[in-house]
Amino acid sequence: MSHRLWRFHGGLHLPGHKKISMHERVREAAIPSQLVLPLQQHIGHPTEAIVSVGDRVRRGQMIAESKSFVSAPIHATTSGQIIAIENRPVPHPSGLDAPCIILEADGKDEAIEAQAHDYRNMEPAELRHLLRDAGIVGLGGAGFPSFIKLNPGPENKVKTLLLNGAECEPYITCDAMLMQEHPHEIIKGLLIMKHALQAEHCIIAVEDNKRLAHTMLVNALEEHEPHDIEVVQVPTLYPTGGEKQLIKVVTGKEVPASSRPLNVGIVCHNVATAAAVYDALQGQPLISRIVTVTGEALHHPRNLWVRFGTPFRTLLDECGFDKKAEVDLIMGGPLMGFKVADPDVPVIKTSNAILTLKRQVQKPVTLPCIRCAECARVCPVQLLPQQLYWYARAQDFDRVQDYNLFDCIECGACAYVCPSHIPLVNYYRFAKTEIWAQEEEKKKSDLARQRHEFRQYRMERKKKEDEERKRRKKELLKKTSNKTDDKDAKKAAIEAAMARVKARRAEQDQQKKNTDNLTAEQKKKIAEIEARRKEQAKND
Amino acid sequence: MTDHRRGHIHSSPFLHSSNSVSRIMRLVLLALIPGMLAHWYFFGWGLLINLGIAIPTALAGEALMLRLRHRPLTPFLSDYSAILTAVLLAIALPSLAPWWLIFIGTAFAIIIAKQLYGGLGYNPFNPAMVGYAMLLIAFPREMTTWLPAQTHELAFMDNLRYSFLNVLPHGLTLDSISMATPLDTVKTRLGLNMTIHEINSQFQNLFGMLGGRGWEWVNLMFLFGGIGLIFMRVISWHIPVAVIGSLFFCALAFQLADVDTHASPIFHLFSGATMLGAFFIATDPISAATTPRGRLYYGAGIGILTYIIRSWGGYPDGFAFAVLLMNMAVPTIDYYTQPRVFGHRDD
Ligand code: SF4
Ligand code: SF4
Numbered sequence: 001m002s003h004r005l006w007r008f009h010g011g012l013h014l015p016g017h018k019k020i021s022m023h024e025r026v027r028e029a030a031i032p033s034q035l036v037l038p039l040q041q042h043i044g045h046p047t048e049a050i051v052s053v054g055d056r057v058r059r060g061q062m063i064a065e066s067k068s069f070v071s072a073p074i075h076a077t078t079s080g081q082i083i084a085i086e087n088r089p090v091p092h093p094s095g096l097d098a099p100c101i102i103l104e105a106d107g108k109d110e111a112i113e114a115q116a117h118d119y120r121n122m123e124p125a126e127l128r129h130l131l132r133d134a135g136i137v138g139l140g141g142a143g144f145p146s147f148i149k150l151n152p153g154p155e156n157k158v159k160t161l162l163l164n165g166a167e168c169e170p171y172i173t174c175d176a177m178l179m180q181e182h183p184h185e186i187i188k189g190l191l192i193m194k195h196a197l198q199a200e201h202c203i204i205a206v207e208d209n210k211r212l213a214h215t216m217l218v219n220a221l222e223e224h225e226p227h228d229i230e231v232v233q234v235p236t237l238y239p240t241g242g243e244k245q246l247i248k249v250v251t252g253k254e255v256p257a258s259s260r261p262l263n264v265g266i267v268c269h270n271v272a273t274a275a276a277v278y279d280a281l282q283g284q285p286l287i288s289r290i291v292t293v294t295g296e297a298l299h300h301p302r303n304l305w306v307r308f309g310t311p312f313r314t315l316l317d318e319c320g321f322d323k324k325a326e327v328d329l330i331m332g333g334p335l336m337g338f339k340v341a342d343p344d345v346p347v348i349k350t351s352n353a354i355l356t357l358k359r360q361v362q363k364p365v366t367l368p369c370i371r372c373a374e375c376a377r378v379c380p381v382q383l384l385p386q387q388l389y390w391y392a393r394a395q396d397f398d399r400v401q402d403y404n405l406f407d408c409i410e411c412g413a414c415a416y417v418c419p420s421h422i423p424l425v426n427y428y429r430f431a432k433t434e435i436w437a438q439e440e441e442k443k444k445s446d447l448a449r450q451r452h453e454f455r456q457y458r459m460e461r462k463k464k465e466d467e468e469r470k471r472r473k474k475e476l477l478k479k480t481s482n483k484t485d486d487k488d489a490k491k492a493a494i495e496a497a498m499a500r501v502k503a504r505r506a507e508q509d510q511q512k513k514n515t516d517n518l519t520a521e522q523k524k525k526i527a528e529i530e531a532r533r534k535e536q537a538k539n540d
Numbered sequence: 541m542t543d544h545r546r547g548h549i550h551s552s553p554f555l556h557s558s559n560s561v562s563r564i565m566r567l568v569l570l571a572l573i574p575g576m577l578a579h580w581y582f583f584g585w586g587l588l589i590n591l592g593i594a595i596p597t598a599l600a601g602e603a604l605m606l607r608l609r610h611r612p613l614t615p616f617l618s619d620y621s622a623i624l625t626a627v628l629l630a631i632a633l634p635s636l637a638p639w640w641l642i643f644i645g646t647a648f649a650i651i652i653a654k655q656l657y658g659g660l661g662y663n664p665f666n667p668a669m670v671g672y673a674m675l676l677i678a679f680p681r682e683m684t685t686w687l688p689a690q691t692h693e694l695a696f697m698d699n700l701r702y703s704f705l706n707v708l709p710h711g712l713t714l715d716s717i718s719m720a721t722p723l724d725t726v727k728t729r730l731g732l733n734m735t736i737h738e739i740n741s742q743f744q745n746l747f748g749m750l751g752g753r754g755w756e757w758v759n760l761m762f763l764f765g766g767i768g769l770i771f772m773r774v775i776s777w778h779i780p781v782a783v784i785g786s787l788f789f790c791a792l793a794f795q796l797a798d799v800d801t802h803a804s805p806i807f808h809l810f811s812g813a814t815m816l817g818a819f820f821i822a823t824d825p826i827s828a829a830t831t832p833r834g835r836l837y838y839g840a841g842i843g844i845l846t847y848i849i850r851s852w853g854g855y856p857d858g859f860a861f862a863v864l865l866m867n868m869a870v871p872t873i874d875y876y877t878q879p880r881v882f883g884h885r886d887d
Contacts, residue, residue, distance in 0.1 A: 008882065014555070159721050170555065244883065257883035328554065335553040357554050365615040368661030372825040373776070373832075374559070381882040386830055387874070412553030419559045420661075426551045446793045 001399040003203075003232045008245045009307030009377040010414050011237040016209060017171045021294040021301040026137035026177050028305045029291075029318060035103045036308025038061070041348040042143045044070030049101055055082045059111040060285050062133070069229055072145040072349075073135045077287040077307035079110040090329045091312075093338040100346075103309060112280050119192045124150075127196045134280035135349075136244045138239070139230055139289055140175075140270030141165060141332060145348035146277070151195040159265035161296075162250060163190055163274055164195040165213065166234060166241035168335030172291040172353040175271050177303045179206065179213035182275055183220035190229060191275030193390065200232040201228040204271070205250050209236040223353060226312040235247040238335065243268045243378050257407050258304055272352075291347055295356035297325030305346045312354050313343040327356040365371065367420040375414035375424065381407050387416035388523040389424050392431040397438065400431050423533060472496075561660075564774055565620030570822060572627060575762035580632060581752035583687050585699040586635025590642050591627065595701075597646040598626035605655035621660050625649055628668040630822060632813060632860075633675070636685035639703045665867045669860040676855060686721050686880035688754075698820040701851040722752030723763075723812045724805050724856035735800040752811040760813040766819025775823045778832055782839025783818040783846075784809060790847035808847065812857040817842070821859070828865045834850045841866045 040052035047064035057063055057076040072460055083104045093156035096250040133149040152158045163186070167175040179186060190202055206214045217231045234240055234249050244255045246268065253264045258360040261268055268535055276286050287307060301322025306315060308526040312329065330337040331351055347354075375385035383404055391400040409426050566870050579587050602622040606613050633642055647751050649671030650689050655802045657663040676683050687694070694702065729739045791805035808814065814820070820830060829838035842862045848856020 088756075090573065206789075238737060248882075254883050256885075259883075330552075330554060332552075334555045337552055337554070339554075363555070364560070365612075367615060367619060368562055370564075370621075370660070370661050370825050371828070371830045372564065373830045376830070376832075376879070377776075378853060382879045383881055384831060384874075387878075403878070404884070407881050407883065410552075416553050417557050417559060419561045419564055420559070421556065423551050425553065 003212075003250070004252070005232075005234060006249055007235075008248045008380050008381040009244075010380050010413065011239065011378075012378055012416060014170050016236075018173050018176065018209070019172070021173045021292050022177065024302055026181055026290055026303045026504065028317060029108075029307070031105055031109065031307055032310050032314050033105055034083075035077055035080075035105060035307065036088050036090075036311065036346040037077065037103060037309045038088075038346065039064050039072055039074065039099045039101065040090075041074065041143065041308065041350065043142060043425075044068070044072070044074045046099070047071055047074050049085050049099075049467050051082050051083060051101065053082055056080070057082060058090055059108045059109055060114070060283075060287060062135075062285070066132075066476060070145060070148065072137045072147075073133060073285075074308075075135055075285040075287050076102070076308050078103070078105045079108050080105040084335040087455055089342040089345050090324045090518075091338075091340050091348060091351060095341055098387070108404060116506075119281055120193050122195075124196045124198060127192070131159050131277060131280055134272065134276075134285040136276050136280055136286050137349050138270055139272035139352070141336070141350055141352050144346075146269065150193060150270065152197055152262060152267070153200035156262050157303060157361050158197045158199040158262070158267050159201070160251060160267075161190070161194050161197055161202045162247060162261075162266055163202065163204040163269040163271050164241060164243070164246055165204055165210070165217075165271040166246055167208060167210070168236070168238045168241035169292050169335050169337075170238075171293070171355050172304055172333050174292045174352050176210045176213050177292075178272055178290055179210065180216050183216045185275040185278045186222075186271050187220055187227075187229065187274075189276070191224075191428060192277050193269060193274060194228075199267065201469065202230070203250055204229065205246055206231065206236050207240060208233040214500065232436070238413065239409070242380065242409055242411060244409075245341065248336075257303055257404070259461070268323070275343060286349060289347075289349065289351070291351055292353040292355075293319045294353065295327070295330075296358045297327050298321040306351075308348055309346045311344045311346055311498045312340065315347070315354060316343065316356070318407055325356070327361050328356040328357045330357060363534050364421045366422050369418075369420055369422060372419060372448070374417045374419060378413045378417050380413060381409060381412060383408060385424050388431075389422060389427050395431075395434070397431060397435050401435070405431055405435075412538055434453050469497075472500055477513060544849040546854060553771055561619045561621070565624050567772060568624055568769065568820065569620065569627060571765035571774075572762070573632070573756055574765045575816065576627075578758045579762040582757060584694055585696040585857070586637070586703075588628060588696075589639075589700055589703050590630035590633055590635070593639050593642040594626035594630040594646045595623055597643050598650050599620040601647050602655065605651055606659070609655065609659070609863060611659065616660060616749040619660060622650055622654075625654070625668045625671075628816075629671055631816060632672050633667070634683060634685045635687050636699075636702060638683060638706060641675060641679060641682050645675045656776055664813070664870070666821060666824050666863050668824075669821060669863045669867075672860045672866055673867065684721075684724065701793075721812065721856060722807075723850065726807075727850070727856045730801060736803055740795045750863040752807070755812065755836065756810040761855065762815035762819060763778065766773045766815060769819060769823075774876035775819070775825075776832070776835065778835035779823045779828060779842075780818040780841040782836045783822055783843040784814070786840040786843030787814065787847055788843075790844055803853070808850070812850075814846075816857040817846075819862065822863055822866075829870050829873045829877070831879060832875055834873040835875065837873050838866050838870065841869065867869050 008496065039049065045066065045068040047066050049064045051057060051063045057516065058079045059076055061076045062073050063076050066073050081104050082101060084102040086102065088100040090098045090100065092098065117130065120519065121215050128147040131150065132145070136146040137143045138146055154537055165175055165179055194202055204217060206217065214231060214233055221227065221229055221231065232250055237246055243261065247261055247266055248254055251266060253266065255261050255264055272289065280286070288305055290303050291306045292303050293315050302319055304315060329340045329343055331340050332338065334355055334357060335356060337355060369386055369389060373387055374384060379385055388400055388405055389410070391403065393492045405428060410425050410428060412425050415422065418424060574586060599617065599622055602617060603613055606616055629646055629649060630642065633645060638677060649667040653667040653670035654663045695836055701707050715858055766780055770777050787790040787808055788805045791803065794802040795804055821841060829835045844861035846858045847863055849861055855861065
């Protein structure tokens, strides 16, 4: 039972605050009268609605489909009527509104007919297709469409399928509760994933502060003989739940920077995703999840099974929220989550926790960096946060990249320990977005320059061609006046002119296509970069 | 892209440890107390008088400059960094130093070496050492007026009178009560072609048990406080270990080469400013190297330079100059000692 473990640099021992939300079993949250379902609840491209206002839908019915690869469809989370498709506040760091389907519940909660499948009779590709249609995304917080991460591609062999049950952020307990109460679903889901990936063996990693979860998984495994699954306890240390950190701890392998775990033969999924995969095979698409509702100013912090689209507000009320309390509302954990201004935003696929934290009356003053290197001591990526900060602040974006800004996983460990209370991660986010913006700008201007050069070139060529034509005409005239072979010459001249026109058209077409291609590629690239980054940044 | 740009307003993390700059500085000050007690025990009231001059000077200088630079007073005056600079200078300056020496040194340290460079966090040189080095160059004579260890010839009032009015009790002259430090003595006598052994016997067991009477205790106590700081994780071990290690090995190598003309490594470690410097001065984070490996090089550089200046330079204790020289090398050291980032190959 002793699995060799490795360690990553730095890390934090944080107060857990986990017990407060683990006193009672997970219970179903009430289905609100109105559900707000954003068209984008995942990393990648938004979905497109396939229902219209007035349509009646049933639970599990697909209401928005994905038109591009990196996307995941959305399903109705109860039965009722679509009453609007419009912009609403959504839980996103930007605080901006986004398009949502508004579903009015009819209270019957009727489901579409569920069709169960046996994965053993399915080809991996078929399985992935099914999981894609079930709208499954990483439930650890990042929300990357899972079917993509279940496709190793022809040239890769998956040695280890790693299931992430570390849940290292304070306060959050949804995965711990799931492991305690539904170990079988997780294990069955894991076996399905293993089949999709044709993985050699599986490891479930659980932080050693979740003893009950560990025991339940180990006990459940005994009923699943024979299997190739190992449950491993990993030390409680933030951010062990980070994908690359966990891989290092469990396998000793370091996923090279800007490359995927697959390149070292590992695929990592979250425990809740595994349970969702199991549900999908039972014919149940992803329509709900466990959400930890916890923090200060709540009388009954607890975990709830929540249908997507349920407003934060109703969940807070269900947990005895003290309305007079001055709190900040946070989606996710206190280290990597983000503030939500509007309590009416809905729970979406990536909402693992709703956290209320007492608003700080007096913000501690930020002092200059004293270069104490505390931040570097705890950085799990072994960056030099103090240098990153220095150059990000000076907007020296070349230097900041020299110091590997883009390897930062925005875990917040550095800012947590900084004695000068510098909001370090803010500076990194700022620098990253500025660099992206500059790159985009540069691409645009490169494109403009290319266009300009091409036009210049075309104009010059046209001038030359005109001259050539004039010369030819003159010659032709001369020839006609000489009355030699005038018919043939005329024909040749016309043909030549036609050919030239044709050539020019083709060229124009070509050019148009080129620019089109470029923009599309650009767009795709940008989306890919973003997706990759987000995927890295959060534990999935 | 705009949403990302706005994203930085919502700032995680929302939790913070209880650490703060003022906590760090306070702990460093606390850790200095055992050494200061030993200092007071062996060298009399001078330290207290020095402190009494240096601390108000530092605070006044800091406040003045903050006002001139339009910076808020409270956060910066309450971070204890100016006080720490003052205390380090007060300890390093001689116990019979005239008041103006302390005043000029501290004012120079705070105003020129710290605030004119941009204040806390921006000074490339260690302010206390800049003040010290400036005094050493400008007032070499006044910088040597130490009492011999544990003689207590001066009562508090006498010491105070001497500091401010330059009057000694009847029948005493400066020469009769002050005495060169052991480091100084060794240096001048070696210059006169005496052997270490001859020096020791001429000065009645000058070396004490380890590194000079009185001084060895002061150093031991600073060592004690410094180890406490490492255990409380206020400073990292890298710099002190590198300073002490390199000084030790330099001294050992030369002693092995020629016992008669080189003091022992133990003497070097336990006399002069070694322990104070290794744990409290060289570890000033602002002017020191910031990478773990860089800190080892930085500390080793200080140790080696200290030995060189002590042995062949123009000053008996070279610690201040060693620190300042290494301060200059910090940007380069930091650049070339970046740790290997996760997922990157060694290069
Ligand atoms: S922890 Fe804060 S003060 Fe210390 S080096 Fe890092 S950024 Fe600077
Ligand atoms: S936020 Fe970035 S720089 Fe800070 S500790 Fe985490 S990975 Fe390192």
